[in-house]
Amino acid sequence: xxxxPLPTTWVHPDLPKDLDRAGKLANLLDAKFSVxxxxxxxxxxxxxxxxxxxTAMTIVGLYPIRLAHKHKLGGWVKTRMGLNLFTDWLVGLxxxxxxxxxxxxxxxxxxxxxxxxAAEKRYGVAIAPVPPVAGxxxxxxxxxxxxxxxxxxxxxxxxxxxxxVPVRATRIEARDERxx
Numbered sequence: 001x002x003x004x005p006l007p008t009t010w011v012h013p014d015l016p017k018d019l020d021r022a023g024k025l026a027n028l029l030d031a032k033f034s035v036x037x038x039x040x041x042x043x044x045x046x047x048x049x050x051x052x053x054x055t056a057m058t059i060v061g062l063y064p065i066r067l068a069h070k071h072k073l074g075g076w077v078k079t080r081m082g083l084n085l086f087t088d089w090l091v092g093l094x095x096x097x098x099x100x101x102x103x104x105x106x107x108x109x110x111x112x113x114x115x116x117x118a119a120e121k122r123y124g125v126a127i128a129p130v131p132p133v134a135g136x137x138x139x140x141x142x143x144x145x146x147x148x149x150x151x152x153x154x155x156x157x158x159x160x161x162x163x164x165v166p167v168r169a170t171r172i173e174a175r176d177e178r179x180x
Contacts, residue, residue, distance in 0.1 A: 023112055
């Protein structure tokens, strides 16, 4: 049997749950705690253990890259996410300097942002607001629509493709520079 390619408005049913899990993980690793206005996570705390801590957090940080592969979000996205993770790991090997770098760089939140943007681009839908990362411009993210978990009423349209359900696509309108 030869299957027809899926239209870009078809979304794997696990995508919203996977993105939610990736968001919770990124928050735990990079922004769960706050001291004197500085947000940090387990990546910074566990990274205090020389070499082993950073390596363990890098292994945990591979999860969003696996999701990008699972949802076919592109090799370039996976490469960029891998470079963020590698940079976080490499600089993290330097005692104390690496931990301070972790507080500012927030590689897991950067990877979450890339994962969500790639899903938006691939499927043409806005997924969810992305937490801001230091050094990036922040757009008005409250105006973005959320992708809701598809209901069972949509499963009829997915005949022939049992592992996906259709989702009504919401195109993101182009914003001009005044909205930045």
